[in-house]
Amino acid sequence: MSTSRRSAPPRVKRVDVPPPEPPPPGPAAVGGEPPLLDNHQLARIFYEIADMLEIRGELAFKVAAYRRAADSIAASPADVARAYREGRPPRLPGVGRAIDEKLAELAATGRLEYHERLRREIPPSVVELLRVPGLGPRTAGELWQQASIGSLDELEAAARAGRLRRLRGMSQKTEQRLLDGLAALRRRPARRMRLSEARDAIERVRPLLAAAPGVRAVVPAGSYRRGRDTVADIDLLVETDDPVAAIERLNTSALVEGVGGHGARPEGATRTTVQLRHGPQVDLMTMSPGVAGTYLVHFTGSAEHNVRLREMARDRGWSLSEHGFTALDEPARQLTFASEEEVYAFLGLPFIEPALREDRGEIEAALAGRLPKLVTRADLSGDVHTHSDWSDGHASIARITQAARAAGLRYQVLTDHSQSLAIAHGLSPARVDDERRAIGELNEMYAREGADFRLLHGCELEIRADGRLDYDDALLARFDVVVASLHVGRRQPREQLMARYRVALRNPNVDVIAHPSGRKIGLRDDLDLDWEAFYREAAETRTVLEINGSDERLDLEARRARAALDAGNRFVIDSDAHYLDEFENLDWGVAQARRAWLTAADVLNALPLDEFLVAVTDH
Numbered sequence: 240m241s242t243s244r245r246s247a248p249p250r251v252k253r254v255d256v257p258p259p260e261p262p263p264p265g266p267a268a269v270g271g272e273p274p275l276l277d278n279h280q281l282a283r284i285f286y287e288i289a290d291m292l293e294i295r296g297e298l299a300f301k302v303a304a305y306r307r308a309a310d311s312i313a314a315s316p317a318d319v320a321r322a323y324r325e326g327r328p329p330r331l332p333g334v335g336r337a338i339d340e341k342l343a344e345l346a347a348t349g350r351l352e353y354h355e356r357l358r359r360e361i362p363p364s365v366v367e368l369l370r371v372p373g374l375g376p377r378t379a380g381e382l383w384q385q386a387s388i389g390s391l392d393e394l395e396a397a398a399r400a401g402r403l404r405r406l407r408g409m410s411q412k413t414e415q416r417l418l419d420g421l422a423a424l425r426r427r428p429a430r431r432m433r434l435s436e437a438r439d440a441i442e443r444v445r446p447l448l449a450a451a452p453g454v455r456a457v458v459p460a461g462s463y464r465r466g467r468d469t470v471a472d473i474d475l476l477v478e479t480d481d482p483v484a485a486i487e488r489l490n491t492s493a494l495v496e497g498v499g500g501h502g503a504r505p506e507g508a509t510r511t512t513v514q515l516r517h518g519p520q521v522d523l524m525t526m527s528p529g530v531a532g533t534y535l536v537h538f539t540g541s542a543e544h545n546v547r548l549r550e551m552a553r554d555r556g557w558s559l560s561e562h563g564f565t566a567l568d569e570p571a572r573q574l575t576f577a578s579e580e581e582v583y584a585f586l587g588l589p590f591i592e593p594a595l596r597e598d599r600g601e602i603e604a605a606l607a608g609r610l611p612k613l614v615t616r617a618d619l620s621g622d623v624h625t626h627s628d629w630s631d632g633h634a635s636i637a638r639i640t641q642a643a644r645a646a647g648l649r650y651q652v653l654t655d656h657s658q659s660l661a662i663a664h665g666l667s668p669a670r671v672d673d674e675r676r677a678i679g680e681l682n683e684m685y686a687r688e689g690a691d692f693r694l695l696h697g698c699e700l701e702i703r704a705d706g707r708l709d710y711d712d713a714l715l716a717r718f719d720v721v722v723a724s725l726h727v728g729r730r731q732p733r734e735q736l737m738a739r740y741r742v743a744l745r746n747p748n749v750d751v752i753a754h755p756s757g758r759k760i761g762l763r764d765d766l767d768l769d770w771e772a773f774y775r776e777a778a779e780t781r782t783v784l785e786i787n788g789s790d791e792r793l794d795l796e797a798r799r800a801r802a803a804l805d806a807g808n809r810f811v812i813d814s815d816a817h818y819l820d821e822f823e824n825l826d827w828g829v830a831q832a833r834r835a836w837l838t839a840a841d842v843l844n845a846l847p848l849d850e851f852l853v854a855v856t857d858h
Contacts, residue, residue, distance in 0.1 A: 273349035276320045278312050281345060282493030284354050285309035285338070286516060290366040291357045293376040294383075306517065307333030310443050312342075313493040316450035320346040364389040371420040381406065395421050431469035432519055433760060434790040434827050438463075440473050440518045443494055448523075451488040453481030455528055460538040464593045466830030468793045469760060472520040474538055482509040482525035489513055489523055530563065532576035536583075537561035543598035551586045551602075594833035599801075611838050614812070616829045618839040620847060621650035622822065623855075624699065624722055624753055624785060624813035629674055630655035631663035632817045636677055636694075639819065644692050646822035650848045652697040652720045653678060654753075657709035660701050660726060668714055671698070675717070693848055695719035699753060704728030706739045708746060715748035720855055722785070724753040725766070733767045740773060744780045750855045751811055752777065754787040754794040762791070770799065774806035781858035783843055784808050786835075788828025789815045800835035810837060811844045811855075 276284075289305035311331040312319055322329050323346030328339065345351050361383075367390060368379040382388040385406045388397055397403050398414040398421075432440070441459050448457045454477055458464075461474030479485050486509050490498050499512035510524045526534045537545060538561060552559035556567050563575035564585065576582050580590045588605045592613055595601040604610050626632030627639050634642070636653065643651040655674065656665040666674060678696045685692050697720040701709040704727050708715070715721050723743040725736070743749045755773070756765040777784055784803055787794045792815065795803060800810065812832050814824035832842065839845040843854045 273347065275324065276345055276349060278315060278319050279491065279493040281319055281342070282309045282313035284345065284351060285312065286493065287366065288354055288357060290369060291361045293369065294361055294365060294380045295357075296377060296380065304333065304335070304338065308338045310494065314443060314446040316446070323347075362389050367391055368394060371417060374417060374420055381408070391421065431471050431761070433469060434463070434466075434793075434830070435823075437470040437473060437519070440515060440521070441475070443515065443518065444473070444475065444489065444521060447488060447492055447494065448475070448477055448485055451479070451481070451485045454479045454485055456531075458531075458535065460535065461522075462541075464539045465541070465596060466594050466797075466827075466834050468790075468796055468831065470519075472522060475521060475523045476531070476534055476538060477523060477525045478528055478531050479525050480528060482527075485509075485525050486511050486523070489521070494518075524561075529577050530575040532578045532580075532582040533559065533563050534561045535579045539593050540596040541598060544596040544601070547598055547602050548586060551588075555586070592833065594830065595836070597834075611836050613833040614829060614837050614839045614842050614845065615833075616826055618842065618845040619648070619812060619825060619829070621648055621652070621844040621851060622646075622814050622816070622825065623652045623697070623720060623751060623811045623844050624654050624787070625651055625816045626655055626699075627653060629670070630660075630665055630699075634819050636674075637681060639816065640681065640692075640694050642816070642819040642822055644690070646825070648822070649691055650693045650695060650851070652695040652722070654697040654699040654720070654722045656699050657701045659703055659709045665701070665709070666698070668710065671710075671714065695852075697722055699724055700743075700749065701726060702739050702743050704731070704739075706735075706742050708742065708749075712746070712748055715746070718748075719852070720751065721749050722751040722753045723749045725757060729757060729763075729766060733769060736766055737769055737772065740768070741776060744776045744782045747858065749782060750858070751783045751785055753785045753813070754789075754792050754815070755784060756794050756796070756799065758794050758796075759791050760793065770802065771806075774803045774808055777803070778807040781809070783855055784810050786810055786812045786828045786832050786837075787815050788813060788824035788826070788831075789821070790824065790827045793827060793831050795831070795835075797831045797834035800831060800837065804835060804837060804841060809854075810842050812842055813844075 285305050286309045289302050289309065292305065293302045308331065311333050315329060315331060317329040319329060319331070319342065323343050328342070334342070341351055341353060365379060365383045368374055368382065368388070369376060371391070371394070382394065386397060386402065388394050394417065398418050401411070401414065403409045403414045403417070404411050441463070445457050448454055456478040458476045458478075459474065460476050461470070463470045463473065477485050489495065490511055490513060494515055495513045496516040497514040510522070513521050513523070515521060524534065524538060536548065540548070549559045552564060553567070557564040558567060563573050566572040574585070576585065583590050588602070589610060591601050591605055591610065594613060595610070601610065622643060625639060625643065627636045628634060629636065632639060632655070640651060656663040658665045658667050675696050678694050682694055697718050698710070700715070700721055700723040702723055702725045703709060708723070725739060740752070743752060756768070757763070758765045784795060786800055810832065812825060812828040814822050814828070816822050816824060843851055846854060
């Protein structure tokens with residue numbers, strides 16, 4: 240949450256959480272019975288096992304399994320140990336047979352031999368070293384084994400004294416990198432997350448809060464709700480009759496590593512700020528039932544959007560805050576609303592979708608009755624950019640197609656890479672023919688079954704560094720849909736990059752330009768293009784532009800897509816799925832399209848199959 244939008248709670252002061260000691264006897268430790276551990280204690284044991292396995296160099300999937308189990312235990316509304324002890328173990332997501340057996344041991348005895356063995360092997364203080372940015376588990380293990388460094392203070396002292404450079408594989412640069420990491424740890428600057436990371440953090444916390452007494456709703460707010468391409472921290476609004484219970488449930492959870500400030504607010508609302516273990520900061524605001532409208536508006540909109548709303552309220556004789564409207568001439572007179580629609584209506588506005596709340600013309604459009612009906616995920620009938628294991632995908636054609644059908648799609652374009660992109664196992668012309676036959680056989684099977692689905696044969700055509708296209712026109716003409724993209728020669732001068740794109744845009748066989756800017760969020764900058772010329776050329780040739788839903792791309796990003804829309808361009812929203820679960824990328828792509836003010840009429844893969852094929856090849 241931005242301090243320019245509200246009086247924010249203090250940033251989290253990082254709290255060093257000591258490793259769990261053998262737990263004291265709990266409520267069930269009577270009559271000689273072993274202690275009954277609570278969910279908090281159980282989860283911390285599994286988090287610590289994951290950390291120690293990571294230091295020991297175990298396989299990543301094994302480490303991840305223990306962390307998933309810890310998340311499930313921490314968020315479970317059931318008393319897990321008691322349920323195991325009573326012979327009715329709850330179903331916990333991510334808990335397989337091996338972890339189930341360990342939970343049974345903990346429930347029966349109050350301790351876990353595997354955990355204790357790991358603690359004898361790896362001192363818990365060594366686990367703390369993993370908190371240093373840039374210090375991985377292998378380095379932590381080497382520091383401990385080679386130099387007996389087992390704490391943050393020991394690490395800093397050794398690095399400042401120049402002792403680390405004497406160790407195998409370490410140098411003066413390593414020492415400085417670790418000192419920088421320690422300084423960054425103390426500053427703890429917010430790292431912006433991708434949307435899927437933010438969603439995963441929300442889904443870790445939501446069940447925990449939803450199970451608290453009195454909770455009626457848990458709603459993500461802030462930039463995540465607006466669909467921004469990255470998120471700094473998580474804003475959650477909790478509608479509840481018992482704010483103290485919700486706050487305490489979060490503050491004392493094993494999901495939480497550190498707790499910041501919290502306190503009472505008007506209407507009984509309460510807030511807190513926590514730092515999640517292996518996750519971001521969460522800012523939580525509770526609100527009483529029946530007054531959610533202004534809270535949702537205030538904690539969703541950008542600072543600029545909210546300023547505009549406050550100005551409109553002031554013009555009508557009211558001040559506006561998250562707590563409601565207060566009459567300027569009669570401060571005791573206050574108005575609250577249950578819904579956002581009522582808040583906007585009080586200001587003389589129609590409802591403004593969260594995606595538009597950026598002060599980029601939405602207020603003026605609302606006043607003029609020109610707000611668009613934004614595209615939704617339900618509008619999409621197909622996906623125009625997907626991959627199989629014939630190139631760099633990770634599933635067979637049949638399985639990736641099953642996943643597309645399960646995602647509710649009625650058609651899918653398979654766009655495996657073309658031949659020159661060797662790193663992605665691009666297809667030679669001969670393999671293109673083989674793939675076409677495989678797709679035909681699959682479509683014949685669907686037709687026999689009466690399935691309302693069709694797989695189209697496409698390709699992701701590489702625009703080579705020398706400006707040539709990867710296949711000749713005769714082969715390109717045989718594809719149902721051709722999606723062109725640029726992966727190599729990214730550092731070429733603007734004129735050369737534009738010339739390469741013009742080759743694709745002016746080729747009548749190229750239907751779509753995929754991820755036009757080539758960015759990877761936080762990893763790779765945009766291509767240096769003349770964007771106005773690019774949009775103009777694409778509109779003139781009627782070549783479709785992609786909004787790529789992979790949350791590491793989200794390309795075109797919203798402001799560029801809005802500029803392209805204004806230039807007369809048409810779009811598709813694609814998943815760029817390489818894995819079976821990546822059709823969820825369509826949600827992220829739709830979020831960007833909504834921020835760009837796109838309607839279903841602007842998105843060609845919202846059309847039924849026959850209309851889509853006519854439209855996408857109309858150039």
